[in-house]
Amino acid sequence: MELPKMPSMRLDGRRALVTGAGRGLGLACASALAQAGAHVTLVARTGAEVEEAAAAIRARGEQATAVALDVTDLDAAAAFMETGEAHDILVNNAGTNKPGPMAEAKVADFDLVMGLNLRAAYFLSQAFVKRLLAGKRPGSVINMSSQMGLVGAANRTIYCASKYAIEGLTKAMAVELAPAGIRVNSICPTFIETPMTKPFFENAAFREATLAKIKLGRIGSVEDVMGAVVYLASDAASLVTGSAIVVDGGWTAE
Template sequence: MKPAGTGSATGNTATLAAGQPLATNPFSLHGKTALVTGAGRGLGRAVATALGLAGAEVIALDLSPLNDFKDELEAHGVKCRIRSQNLAALSPEQAAEIITWAKETGRGPDILVNNAGLIRRGPALTTTLEDWESVIGLNLTTPFVLSQAFTRSLLGDDQPGSIINILSINAFQGGVEVPSYAASKHGLLGVTRALANEWAPHGIRVNGIAPGYMETELTAAHREDPARYQAMRSRMPIGRWGQPDEIGGAAVYLASAASTYLSGTVINVDGGWLSR
């Protein structure tokens, strides 16, 4: 397989003489298919929407209903397939079946967004093993086995691809009373880098996006506490919490030919939180 990003033309980019207008858009995802987990709400929905509007066909997976999302995307001219799927601690066999289904129902995915996630809040001393394992299972095990199945398929078809793991600023810090979540995101950061090292030579790029504090259901508890909400906002140089659709551009970039020399990279979309 020709590694992604080599040669004079890759994806939607082409070598041009100085002064010539661009013949193609390197950020276009036309002809691509993106499988997005946890696409029913929050960050997953925002990422899937951004990829679709950039030209990709979307395969949306979630345990929650997705019919309204499919209708919404198709109203904007985006092709969309949906599947109700329990992604908790996915087995290798289940992951392989998802990829097989995707290829049998249309074009197989060449973009994978591992977004589905879970958080359990509480002190470390009262964290149960059940809670620990449920978070690690969905946030770390599922992305790994789905990435395996996705990559095996692409290697078998001699095709390049892009994996985008949705991390968190808690991949770089411990957070407060979220030990299992912090552990899972630290682990996913390590997996992102490890898979990038192994698979980039085969044309499979693996990168991550680390969102900061976004206004989603997962952060409702923070936002319902006015003092904590304000204290957290005061640390953000941009001066406000993020909106889910503000990570869409980073996802399009990492999925597209505009980023063919990036692998093992994490883009922090955090309003400057980690720079403080």
């Protein structure tokens, strides 16, 4: 009997680009992809953060390059994507939030969140896809979404709007690009303890309310997302496109 062979989750010989890679989820994704064998380009506005992260990856014997780039500068981002070797994997991780009551939201808050979470991700994906199409190459786009792209929450109307849009974008891109062998998926984490979210959890009431919704009873860690990003980037997910991997401890199951 010839047994089926598990498809490889190794990424040797592939190039991955991760935005918002200086800390938190972005750093974890970059680290995971590098451990799986990819050459990783870490992108963030703050050059010092990604330089340090890339150096730490290289010190492990893996491949990493740091790039200081504001992905909301669409012209600069598009120009960068045309330089050097093309990437095979794009992780749109850079994001932000401005929580608060809907009745008090400011136009500037809306523009900030939508500009980074949606507009920048859309046009960076466009630049990434153009190179793949020109070279007739397959690829993988992984959008860092959120459980808030699947449910609603008070004081998060702008953020939810941006993540629901990312979920729609993921599905539409997947349908359009499938004939070219380009897969597009999202990861939807629950609250993950990162430098951006840590201040929220210092509020005991907020922490308690959050834990009451996460059925597995703990706040997420960046390590909880690392397996999902490697899977979606790899041949093990070769028939997976237009999907969301929900890493929420059961929040959205109820």
